[in-house]
């Protein structure tokens with residue numbers, strides 16, 4: 084843990100030194116070269132060792148393909164998971180989202196490696212790009228890339244959460260980023276108006292979910308091609324995961340309860356480390372609740388804490404141990420629950436997970 088902390092301090096100092104300004108869209112980083120604009124979670128075009136891990140002068144370190152890849156789900160706490168895992172002494176994480184297997188595959192493996200952290204043979208490397216789970220061609224590309232390097236394929240972490248919260252968070256972020264009048268969200272006053280539009284549109288393009296998830300699945304490609312519907316369709320975790328299950332054994336996937344990550348991060352991290360085959364180093368004793376932020380932060384060195392950036396935690400907050408729900412009308416919530424329920428049941432079925440969060444969501448209102 085101590086070496087990690089020194090590394091974290093070096094990285095933080097490098098970033099602090101480099102950051103000239105912060106906006107909703109990204110950090111403005113100044114190096115000895117001209118100013119480079121970097122998206123908050125985007126990789127630097129010309130990555131430097133200090134930004135992306137530890138110095139290559141460390142003995143025996145190399146750039147290696149990830150042993151663990153976070154594949155999603157967007158807005159479910161993938162950043163929190165990475166932030167916490169970063170404090171494991173045997174894990175090196177990429178501090179950006181490489182988007183290699185979805186967007187930059189033609190740039191080649193060496194380019195990908197350049198975006199990954201330095202590590203030695205006793206360490207594991209991790210990167211997360213939430214778009215992987217929803218991008219159809221990614222599994223085949225992963226297989227081909229690892230095969231060419233003569234390496235076993237990695238383990239996958241999929242963080243999932245209440246799909247309604249996820250949609251709300253995703254929608255709200257798009258609204259902040261694109262501004263009120265532009266982009267796919269520009270035509271909607273608010274999330275409720277969007278839900279009304281999207282559910283009606285889905286109804287015209289696909290059969291009711293009550294007719295079976297597979298009948299619905301056969302229309303998913305068309306639904307996904309309509310960008311504005313993605314705030315809802317991306318919460319259909321079972322559909323995307325089932326595609327991945329065609330390529331990788333189920334035991335390679337670690338499913339993380341993103342809702343519980345907000346309220347009991349220590350317990351969730353213990354389970355994830357066990358499932359990933361890591362020695363358990365991060366547990367409940369490493370977390371401290373920050374009342375001001377309404378989130379847990381990680382403790383290190385007994386006195387220091389490290390919280391996520393202010394870009395995270397815009398729509399959710401934790402109070403008295405529970406995640407506060409977005410303020411939706413009863414009718415909108417009912418319609419969304421009804422829409423997602425068959426997919427959540429399917430998710431429970433395909434993952435064989437007695438996942439607490441799914442059970443909880445399936446029983447939001449037992450009288451219904």
Ligand SMILES: Nc1ncnc2c1ncn2[C@@H]1O[C@H](COP(=O)(O)OS(=O)(=O)O)[C@@H](OP(=O)(O)O)[C@H]1O
Pocket residue numbers: 124156157158159160161162163213252253344345378379380390391394395396397398399400
């Ligand atoms: N400890 C802690 N601190 C701050 N934020 C936390 C934490 N744990 C989970 N979260 C929630 O993570 C949500 C963002 O999810 P992701 O990191 O997956 O988003 S992204 O896809 O990378 O954009 C983010 O969603 P928003 O609240 O909508 O910003 C947070 O609610």
